[in-house]
Amino acid sequence: MLKQFQTLAVQTMNSSHSSDPNPEHDMRVHSSEQPFVPADKQRRWLVEYSMPIGYAVLFILLSFTVENFFSTTNIIGLMLSVAQIGMVACTMMLCLASRDFDLSVGSTIAFAGVLGAIILEQTHSVALTVIGGLLAGALIGAGNGVLIAYLRVNALIATLATMLMVRGLAFIVSHGQAVGIANEDFISFGDTRLLGLPLPILVTAACFVVFGVLLNHTVFGRNTLAIGGNPEAARLAGVKVERLRVWIFLLQGLITAMAGLILASRITSGQPNAAQGFELDVISACVLGGVSLQGGKARIFGVLIGVLIMGTLENVMNLMDVDAFYQYLMRGLILLIAVLLDQLKTTAHRI
Amino acid sequence: MLKQFQTLAVQTMNSSHSSDPNPEHDMRVHSSEQPFVPADKQRRWLVEYSMPIGYAVLFILLSFTVENFFSTTNIIGLMLSVAQIGMVACTMMLCLASRDFDLSVGSTIAFAGVLGAIILEQTHSVALTVIGGLLAGALIGAGNGVLIAYLRVNALIATLATMLMVRGLAFIVSHGQAVGIANEDFISFGDTRLLGLPLPILVTAACFVVFGVLLNHTVFGRNTLAIGGNPEAARLAGVKVERLRVWIFLLQGLITAMAGLILASRITSGQPNAAQGFELDVISACVLGGVSLQGGKARIFGVLIGVLIMGTLENVMNLMDVDAFYQYLMRGLILLIAVLLDQLKTTAHRI
Amino acid sequence: MTAYLQFDQVSKHFSGVRALAGVSFDAHAGTVHGLLGENGAGKSTLLKILGGQYRPDGGRLLVNSVPCQFNSAADAIRAGIAVIHQELQYVPELTVTENILMGRFPARFGLIDRNKARRMVLQRLSEIGVDLDPDARLSHLSIAQRQMVEICKAVMQNAQIIAFDEPTSSLSYTESEILFRLVRELRSTGHTLIYISHRLEELYSLCDACTIFRDGRKIVTHPVMAQVPRETLIHDMVGRELSDIYGYRPRPLGAQRLQVRGLRGKNDPTGCNFSVRGAEIVGFFGLVGAGRSELMRLLYGADRRLAGSVLLDGVPVPANSPPAAIEAGILLCPEDRKEQGILAQASVAENINISCRRHDLRVGFFLRRNKEAARADFFIDRLRIKTPNRDQEIRFLSGGNQQKVILARWLAESTMKVLILDEPTRGIDVGAKNEIYRIIQEVAEQGCCVIVVSSELPEVLGIADRVLVMRNKEISGVLDRSEATETAVLNLALAA
Amino acid sequence: AEPQKPGEPIKIGFLVKQAEEPWFQDEWRFAEQAAREKGFTLIKIGTPNGEKMMAAIDNLAAQKAQGFVICAPDVKLGVAIERAAMRNSLKVMAVDDQLIDASGKPVTSIPYMGISGGDIGRQVGQGLISAMKERGWQPSEVGALRMAFDQLPTARERTMGAAEVLKAAGVPSANIIDASQGKSDTESAFNAANIAFTKQAHFKHWLVFGMNDEAVLGAVRAAESHGLKSDSLIGIGIGGSKTAQNEFAKPMITGFYGTVLISPKRHGYETALNMYKWIVDNQQPVAVTLTAGTLMTRVNQAAVRAANGL
C-alpha cells in the first residue's frame, strides 16, 4: 500500500529544490522562514562538543602542569586502568538508555574471572575457558533481562538480587579463595601489545566502535532509545520491547564477562572479591557522559569522555601524591565540577 | 456562582437528544456503568494489604519453624538491627517519592558519628554533640538539595559526589581512626530501655509515625508526591518545587545524622568507615516496600514492611547459621521472591 | 473601555525558532477572545507567557492596565490568571481531589483537611456538571476525564483571566457541551476568557472577538467574530482557500476484509462484533468512555483479549501483541500522543521512521539514513509540519505538529491492510486536516480498511462511508453515510 | 560469672569482620574442628561493620549462646562489645586484633589471642632487607613501594611497621613511595602501583610490601608491565593465602618473593577451645597471647605450611 510515498518522496525532494510552480512549495513553512543565524549555529556546535573540548583542554593543561602525566607509559597506564570500566560502560549505556539499571556487573566480573580460572585449571583449554566465561555472563545477563522484562521486577531490585547471588556463587565455586592461572597463552592476552597498545585497550576501543555503530546506525540501537524514551509508544509502534530488553541485558552480561576474563588474565588469577563497587563507577561514567537515567538519551562519545574523566582523575591524583583521605574529597569535588559545567551548557541550551 | 450548571447540563442533554426521559441518566456516563462488584472490592483489599499479610504469614511461619526466632530477645534484637535503616528509610521514601535519589546517607551516618564523637571528646557536652551532629547532617542534606534542585545536577552524580566528599571528611577529621566515646550519658542512650524497648527502636517507631503523617496528611507530603509524579504540573500549580526539594534533602540529612549519632552511641565510637553500602540497603527497603524509583508513589506502611523483611532475612539466616557464602545467595533469592510476589499482585491488579 | 488583558509587542524566540514576533491585542472583561492559527503559529507559546511559564524576549503584558512580569507560574496564579494547557499537566498517581487542589490545599498548620477538600471538589464538580469520583486516581481515568479535571482545577483558582488551550481536543460531545456552558457562565460573570481551538464551529458559537496568528505574527483581530465569514478566517489562517475540507469521494467498496467477532477485554460486559470491507472508511463515534479506544487497543493487541477473534482476509490475527498485529498489516495510531505516541527526546525524523523503517533496512540491521531522511522530509512537507529541520527533538514542536508527526509514522507504512486512527486530527489545524482527509481517502482507495475513531461529529460524518456508534462498551448502532445525520448518531450515542 | 548449668547445650559464637577473606574461612574451619572434638555448637557470623556486629551479638543471645570469640571490624569497638556481652551475659574473647577503649588502652576484661599489626609488618620489613642483602642491592638505591590502604587502621599499622624497619636498615625516607589503593583488591593495587612505577622510573630495584597478598600481587603484575621482573623486584605479602600459593606454583619465578604466614589454626582452634574451657570449667583464658608469623617463600612453603597444620 501507499508505495508511492517512497517515489513521491523522491519526487518532492527533486522538485522542491528546483524552482517549480508546484503550489505545495509555498507551504514549506520551515527552514526558509526561520533561518539559523550563524552565531546560533556556532553556539550549538560548541554546546554539542563542549564535553570533548573540555576534556581536551583539561588534558593539555594537565600535560603541562603535572609531571609525568604526558608520557606514553602513563597514558597507556591510564587507559589500562579504565579498560574494564570502558567495556562495560558501552553496554551499560544501552541499559540506561532503555531506562534500565544494572547493579550486577561487578559480581559478574568476579564470577566470570573465577569461573574462567577454574575451567582453565581443569581443562587447560583457553577456548573452553573463554566460552565458559562468556556463556556464564550471557546467562546472568539474560536472567536479569527475563526478570525485568517479562516478570516485570524492578530493575534495581532484580539486579541487586543477582549482584548478591552471583557474588555468592563466585565465593562458593572458589571456596572464597583466589584461583590461580598458570596458562601462559591466557596470561599473555593481558600484556601482549599490538601497535604499541596492550590488547585490553584495543578491545575497549573496539567496544566503543561496535557499540557506537550499534547505537546510532542500527534498529537495535534506535529501538533501545525508543523503549527508554517511551516504552508504551515503542510497544505500540511495533517494537518487541520485552525481547529487546532481554537482548540488552544479555549483551551486558556477555561484555561484562569478557571484561572479567581480561581482568583475570591481567592479574593472573580469578579473584572472587574483585570489582566490588564497580557498578557505581560504570554508571557514574555513563551519567557523566550525558546518558540520562530517565532513559531515551545516550551518546557513545559522551560515555568515552565520562570514562576518561574518571580515569584521568584517579591517575592525576596518584601522580600528584594526593593523600588517600583527600582523594575522596577531590574525587567528589571534581565529579561535581564536571557535571556542573555540563549542566551550565544544557541550561544555556534550554533558555 | 455556578450552581445552576447541573441543571443546565441536564437541560442540554434533554433538549439536544430528547429521547431519554431520565435526565440524570445521560450525564453519568461513568461510575454507574462501572460498578465495583464486591468480589472486586475484596480483591482490591487483598491486593492493597498483600504485603503486610504476606509478612505476617512469613512471621508466623518462622516463629514455628526457626528455633529461638519468636522470643523477646530475638525480636528486640531484630528491630534493633534495622533501627538505623528504618529511620533513614522514612526520609529516603520522601526523597524517592519526589523522583530523587540519595547515595550519600551512608557517609553522612559515618561523618555525623565521627563528628559527634570528636565534639564529645573535646567538650564533654552531650547537647553540643547532638546539635553539632544534626547541624552537620542538615547542612549536607541542604547542600545536596541545592545542587539538585537549583543547580540541576543529576541526583545520582550529586549525591555520589557528596558521598565521596563526606566520607573523605569523616576520614580527614578522624585521621582515619575510630574516635572512642567514653561519656556514659551519651552511651547509655543506645541501651536505655523504655517500656521494655531500647530507645533506638522507639525513635525509629516515632519516625515512622511522624513521616507517615507527613506523607499522607500534610501539604508537604502531597506536594512531594506531586513533584515526583509530574514536576512540571506541580510547578504550574504553584508548588515551589525547588524549595520543597531542598527541604526534603535537608530532612534526610537531619534524620541520617540522628541515625549516625545513635549508631555511635550504640557502638561507643565514631567510625569513619561505618555504614558503607548502607545507601543501597535503605533504597532496597524502600523499593521493596513499593516506593517507585520513577517518583510519585510511596507508602509508609510498605516501607516499614520492606525494612522488616530486610531485617528478618538477615536475622533468620544468622539464627539458622547459614554459611556466609550462601547468605549472599539466599539474600538475593529472597529479595527476588519478595518482589516477584509483590509483582504478581500488581500484575493481577493491572490486567 | 480599556481592555482587562493587553498583550503589547510580545515576542519569543527559541534557539533558531521565532515563535512570536511582536504580537499585540486586547481582551476585554466579560468576553471570550478566540485565538486561531495554523499549528505552530504561536498560540500556546502566548498562553505559556501569560501563565508565567515562559518569559517573553520582548514586549509586555498588562492586566487591568498594570504591566506584569511573571517569573513563575505561581506569580501568574497570584495575579489572577489560570491557564488550561494544551498538554495536560496532571499527576497520574494522585487523586482527582489532590490534582484539583494541588498548590492550594485547605490546611491547618500544614495538616490537610481531607474532608473539606473532598467536599469542596465534589461540590464544584457537581456545579460544573461533571460526574467524577473525587478519590479516583488520574491514571485510572480516560483522557477526557483528565481534561475535565484540568478544567475544574483552573476554575477553582478563582482567577479573573482564564485561558483555554484547545480544551475540546480530547473531549467528546457531552463534556464539550458542559464546557461550553461553563465558558458562557464565566463570561456572564465578568471573567476575561481566552479560547484556543481548531474547531471553527465551536469558535463561532463561543467567541465574541478573535485574533488570528500566522508564523508568530498577528494577522488580524476581529472585534466581532460573528460577522467574519468562515472563508476569510480560513484564508487568514492558512494563507489559501479551502472549500470542502473533507473532500469526500465515493469509491467502490471491496469484499469484507476485517471481521471482529465477540472481541472482549477486561472492562467489557459483552463482546463486540463488526466487520469492515476493503476500501471502506468506517467512523466510530461515541461519548466519553464509550469504549472505542479500548476496542481498538484490543483489536491491535495492545490490551489483553479475554475472548473473541479478529480475522483479516479470513486469517486470524494473533492476540496480545502489537508487533504481530503490525506484521499482519493492522496499524493503530493511538489517541494519547503524549503517553502513547511521541518519543519526546527523539528527533522528528526518528519519530516518523521508528516503525516503518523495518521495510528498508540494509542487511536487515543497519539503517538507511538517506532513505529515512527523504521520508521524513516528504511528510514534513506534505503535512506541513512546522519544524526547523527533521533533526529537531519532537518535544519542541507545537502540539498539533507533534500530532502530525505521529500520524506520519503510520501513514508512512507501506504494508498496511487495516489502518486505525484514534482521534487522528486532535489539535490539528484546518489546512492540515484537509491534507489528512485526502491521505485517508488515498489509503482507502488502495483497498485498505480504514477505521477512524473521533469525537468530532462533523468529522465522522464528513469522511466515513459508514458510522458505528458505541455506547457503554457496546456497538449501539450502525449507520450508512446516507442515514448518518447528527441527530441519528447522537441518539444512538445517548439513548438508553 | 556463674558456672555452666549441666544439660544445656553449649553454643559458642565466632564473629569475624570479613567472612569473605580466606583467612577467616580458615580460622572458622579450625574452630569447627575444636567444636567437633568437644561437642559444642559453633555459630559463625560475618560482621563487616559495627552495626552488623551489634546485631550479631544480640542474635547470639537469642540463640542462648554462652560466649563468643570475635575479630571486630574495628578495634575501637572494644567498649561496645564489652557492654553488649555484659548485657547479654556472654563471655567474650578477642582474636587477631586486640580491642581497645576510647582512650586507646587495651580492654583488659577481654582476653586476646592474635598478632600485632606492627610486628607482622616489621617481620615483612626484615624479610625484605635480608632478601635485598642477599642480592647485594644498596639500600640507598632501591625504591620501596608501600601499597597504602590507610582507610583501614590495621593495614596502616602493618605497612608502617615494615617501612620502619626499612628506614632503620638504611633505606632513605625519600625512597619509600606510597601507592594509594582505592579499594583493597588486586586491580586497584595494580593501577596504583602502575602510576608509582611510571613516576619513579629511575629506580632499578624495588622492594614491595602491602597489607595483604593481594596488594603485593597487584604491584608485582604492574611491575612486570614496566619490565621489572623477579630479578629486580622483591615483594613480600602478608597472610599466606591462596593468592600467594598460586604465585609459588607458577613454573617461572615471579617478583612475588614471599609472604608472612600467620597461623589460622592457632587462632581458630585455640580460641574456640579456650572459650569452651572458660564456659565449662570456668577457666579464664590468659589475658594476652601473641602469635608470630613465619616468612614463607617459594622454597620453604611446603615445610612452613605443614608446620602450621595446613
Ligand SMILES: Nc1ncnc2c1ncn2[C@@H]1O[C@H](COP(=O)(O)OP(=O)(O)OP(=O)(O)O)[C@@H](O)[C@H]1O
Ligand atoms: N521549547 C521550545 N523550543 C523550541 N521551539 C519551540 C518550543 N516551544 C515552541 N516552539 C516552537 O514555537 C512555535 C510555536 O509553537 P506553539 O506551541 O505556540 O504553536 P501553536 O500555535 O500552539 O500550535 P498548535 O496549534 O499546534 O498547538 C512552533 O514552531 C514550535 O515548534
Ligand SMILES: Nc1ncnc2c1ncn2[C@@H]1O[C@H](COP(=O)(O)OP(=O)(O)OP(=O)(O)O)[C@@H](O)[C@H]1O
Ligand atoms: N487505565 C484505565 N484504568 C481504569 N479504567 C480505564 C482506564 N482507561 C480507560 N478506562 C475506562 O474505560 C472506559 C472506556 O475508555 P475509552 O478510552 O475506551 O473510551 P472512548 O470511547 O475512547 O472515549 P474517550 O477516549 O473519549 O474517553 C472509560 O470510562 C475509562 O474510565
Ligand SMILES: O[C@@H]1[C@@H](O)[C@@H](O)CO[C@H]1O
Ligand atoms: O584483617 C586481618 C586479616 O586479613 C588477617 O590477616 C588476620 O588479621 C586481621 O586483622
Ligand SMILES: [Mg+2]
Ligand atoms: Mg498549541
Ligand SMILES: [Mg+2]
Ligand atoms: Mg478514546
